[in-house]
Amino acid sequence: MSESIQNTAQGQSQADTLLSLTDLVLRFRGQANDVLDGVDLTVKRGEVLCVVGESGCGKSVTAMALMGLLPSNSARVSSGILDVDGSRIDLSCNTLPAEMRGNHVAMIFQEPMTSLNPTFTIGSQIIEAVQRHSGGTKSQARDRALQMLQRVGIANPAQRLSEYPHQLSGGMRQRVMIAMALANDPQILIADEPTTALDVTIQAQILDLIRDLRDETGMGTIMITHDLGVVAEIADTVAVMYGGQVVEQGPVAEVFNNPQHPYTIGLMSAMPQLDDPGTRLVIVPGTVPTVANMPVGCRFRTRCAFATATCETRPPLRDIAQDHQTACHYAPLETNLSVSA
């Protein structure tokens, strides 16, 4: 068993895999169900993987678990293998080593105001991050900070270094966060809803920036978002999560043009389109179940119009097209069922 895992991991690393996560199962203390139930993710060099889903689907918990940011006394990982940069970490007993965190794998968060310390200048916060990982003198670190601020498109970087977070706009704070995250040339950037708190015009600027940096550095990016529009804009591959499981994944064009899972179809139908006004939106009935009430088997079955008794067993994530996997017993729907009015 362990040998076969070893082999597949080696096979993937030849295809430029930067990070792969296998079968992550996680439960919070005091809860009767797993919050994450067997999550697999893979990021290749120069690729943006978008993890998309609604609140409570476990997308942020996945990112936090990857980074080892969850408190070990309340979050219990019962299985999960993380392959990153040639090392293999068993998340059920270890976390990402501190020297890799922020160095090989960096993270940016949704709300840049709460992630920056309001009592320190921008400069001292970036310099601290640089010195912590790369060492060197303070003036070297300061040069690096200047260079990074320039690179993320902040005007007057020298002046900004001595300013405090409250003196910057939301878009600029997010640029500072990105500069700080990328100051140590990480191979992987994990971005948790980096543009959700921003206005659309600023969001477009930040997405452009992330795209440019990816092209420049070849870093792999895991972007967590709830916005299918953002996914279409920036993703190479997409993983759709529901109730702590990946229900569909594949190249973004394939998943969007040929969605297979009823949840993906529902999400796409529920989104008001700019070019299709007036028609009544098709909804996803009900609401996301809480962890305590999570159904057994396919976790979407309580909201799925097509569910049967078969769905009480968990559908495996299986290939449905080239590189495209879905976890539904009845995919492809059009050949396996019919609907009469």
Add this chain to the structure above:
Amino acid sequence: MSHDVILDAENVVKHFGGGDWLSRTPVVQAVDGVSLQVRRGETYAIVGESGCGKSTLARVLMGLLAPTAGHVRFDGRAVGAASGADLQVLRQDMQFIFQDPFSSLNPRMSVGKLVGEPLEVHAPELSAQQRRDRVADLLRKVGLRAEYAGRYPHEFSGGQRQRIGIARALASGPKLIIGDEPVSALDVSVQAQVINLLGDLSRDMGLTLVIIAHDLGVIRHMSDRVAVMYLGQIVESGPTEDVYANPRHPYTRALLGSIPTMGGKPDGQRSTVLGDMPSPTAPPSGCRFHTRCPHAQAKCKTAPPNLKEAGTPDHQAACHFWDTLASAPPIAPTPPKTEAAAARFALYRAAVEGGTVTHKTNQSTERK
């Protein structure tokens, strides 16, 4: 051409701060000279980015804030001057839905009490039993079960809470409801339920809706007419179809160009707006958008443009050069789906809308 105007704002100005000779806090020019007419029965949307003054405007329209200058008239009555009994009648006719369903419901009141409270004020003649019946009716109208009246807000999800907020707003039998970002705190799948609900209510009950939002997709879907705000002023307004198809103001174009759509965008059609929105304490001279506008010329720095008819009747834009700008690139259409995918979407719609699902195959053939 005259329309049946229900809500009429004339040159509304709302400034905060300053004023006091002791304090040196700068004046925030949140709303600066906004005029608009909302017609009876329509859905009117006000869109803009954070800090453009749209929420302040909503509160002024509602009479929750007194304007620094200008007038708001609702059904012929002045909103700002109303007090006492007049104000109570006005409140009965105009209701508000708030953005955050978590903080806008009192956690210590049961749902029945929350929804029944407006009835106590506006229909004191009802007996307790009649009031309970009305509450049950209202809950059913917004798609909740009547039994929920005994529960408390924390027992509900965000979408359900927003429905409670809507039931509460409907309780007094209003003619107009102002919704400040009524769906933006909700997840996509739940958001669609609330959008459909608001659409049904406005159609069935002849309600006039004023929707404040920043999501252009939602607005396109819900509204008949739209006003785009930038730094306290309306820069473009008109029928929604027309504004989206032929945006005249560079800011509207930038907004439309910035929305990430499922269709994606060809290169070169990306955002053209530079930098951040200036502070409303010191708005730029002339056209307030000139600091970020890719088409700005010398005139824009000095002369503020007025909102004037642009191209088609009822479509107005505040730009000196709207007619010389090249036509805007069309909104990228949603990519065509494969035939099989289209069939799948049709199946999904049919099943959700109450069709009977027949499964053709047995489990054995589904697995590989």
